[in-house]
Amino acid sequence: MAPTRTVKNKHAAPKGGGSSGGKGPRKSSDGGGISKGKSGPKAKVPATQIKGRPNLAGLDKNKKKKQRVYTEKELGIPELNMITPVGVTKPKGKKKGKVFVDDKESMTTILALVQADKDGQIESKMMRARQMEEIREARRAEADKKEAERSAKLEDTKESLRRKRKRATTTTKGGPGGADDEVENIKAVAATGTKAAKAKKKRVSFAAE
């Protein structure tokens, strides 16, 4: 009853004065147990409003009540036998939060590490590039060489064909053995597969109407 009284006094101080002045029916309604539903909410509303106000006897009591709520750790209840994952357990005594790098020594250490790492990477990259370049150069030289050989061979065959043709023309003019020479010449040309062979290609043509 004490807290409700204080509530009444505090919040409805002028009302109380008024009631003492001569509001009989209200007093009776508060005191009587008939309209409990009405009196309940009336008492609750001021209680909430009072919370923010300091230096109240009722508030102190409320605080005390709140303090009595204990956590499980405070009560000393033994914890359940559960498995805690490795990552979850935090090491005791270690600083909470981020670890900053601000002192010169640690900065220099990190800097030296990064620099060495990067230098090594770049060096290896350049070495690899040089090796690849050498390989490419060698390949190119080889390809050039092959190309030169091929062209030289082609020139040789061309030259030999020219010579043979000249000989053939001279022999046909000179004697009867020229037909055999011509056949051989054709065979040689077909075997070499040079442009001269293209002359032997069969042609298809439509008959004129």
Add this chain to the structure above:
Amino acid sequence: MRPLTDEEMKTVLDKLANYMSDLKSLIAPLEDGDRYVFRLNHSRVYYVKLSIANLATSISRDALLSLGTCLGKVTKTGKFRLHITALPIIAAGARHKIWVKDNGAQPFLYGSNVVKAHVGRWSEDCPEHQGCVVYSMADVPLGFGVTARSTAEVRRLDPTGVVCFRQSDCGEYLRDEDTLFAG
């Protein structure tokens, strides 16, 4: 505003080492006994004198817009992006350099890559995909990028072939004016 953590410092220095040959000059003590430090505010990394950084602690994080030189931004995935504002620092200790002719300066400043026809000269023995600083022929740093090919390959490249992929250029001061320093 806070100093960088171990991981952040590594990421930042790693990125800077792509472009710079000598990182130690970054934190070398100055004549007046002061030194430069790295500070992080709103995911931006600033390169600032220690004395100024200490003074800046009197300003709340939200109210502090910028201090020192902004090097770049730490992304949400933990990577670090260099901004054009870091160019003076990078250019001072550049590892590889490319000088572009006058006819190539404008296309570069408008955001294009550097093509072979625009290159005046470049530092020898440069591997591909390596950070380089782009200069004008008057030795004014214009921006930075990543080499598209090694120096040996560039020699055989046709004039329209890309030599350097642009990463950042001075034109960003105008193009990204609203997002460069805040946002």
